Amino acid sequence: MQSDDAGRAAEILARSTEDLEPAEETASEKATATDPASDPNQTQPLVVAAAFDSVRALLDAQVVLASANIRFVAPVLAPRGDRPPGTGKRFILRVVKDDLPRAQSLIWEQDDMEDPRCPKCGSWRVFPDATWLETLSEITGLGHKPPKKYECLACKFHGTEAEFFNRS
Numbered sequence: 001m002q003s004d005d006a007g008r009a010a011e012i013l014a015r016s017t018e019d020l021e022p023a024e025e026t027a028s029e030k031a032t033a034t035d036p037a038s039d040p041n042q043t044q045p046l047v048v049a050a051a052f053d054s055v056r057a058l059l060d061a062q063v064v065l066a067s068a069n070i071r072f073v074a075p076v077l078a079p080r081g082d083r084p085p086g087t088g089k090r091f092i093l094r095v096v097k098d099d100l101p102r103a104q105s106l107i108w109e110q111d112d113m114e115d116p117r118c119p120k121c122g123s124w125r126v127f128p129d130a131t132w133l134e135t136l137s138e139i140t141g142l143g144h145k146p147p148k149k150y151e152c153l154a155c156k157f158h159g160t161e162a163e164f165f166n167r168s
Helices: 003-014 027-031 055-067 097-111 132-140
Strands: 020-022 032-034 043-052 077-079 091-096 126-128 149-152 158-160
Touching: 043 055, 043 097, 055 091, 055 097, 091 097
Parallel strands: none
Antiparallel strands: 020 077, 032 043, 043 091, 126 149, 149 158
16 A cells, blocks of 8 residues: 555544545446456446445445455545535445345345444444333333333443334
8 A cells, every 4th residue: 555545544544434425436437347356357247236325334235245255346435525414325335247136135134133233323332221120120021111222332322222223
């Protein structure tokens, strides 16, 4: 890595993922990719595997695909600057066409996980937030059952079960 690249990488890593947006892509970047495992001059068609509304979800999908040795192309991320944040599924993850079925099954399997996740910071360090009386009531089955609440140990966010399991 060159020193210019190292400085730019350190700057990007220091930013919050909330401050990043996808950079504009050219038509050729959207259409094909070179496969480093084969001839670098040979390109392969790319297709959209998934689109995400947050950088964190995009990065999670990239980790899953990389661990399964699936070739993918993620958008180039750029600092948002003083522009307002974008909305919708704008972080596009593309894969080589032959890998699409496997990639999508892994990405959606990841989304169906049963573990709670903080909607604010994305941490998995989440635990039920209940008083001892609520816990005792739930264990014994006596009394009314209050809605479950959770706390994120990373950012101290408190919220409902629906928020932490992304079930709106």
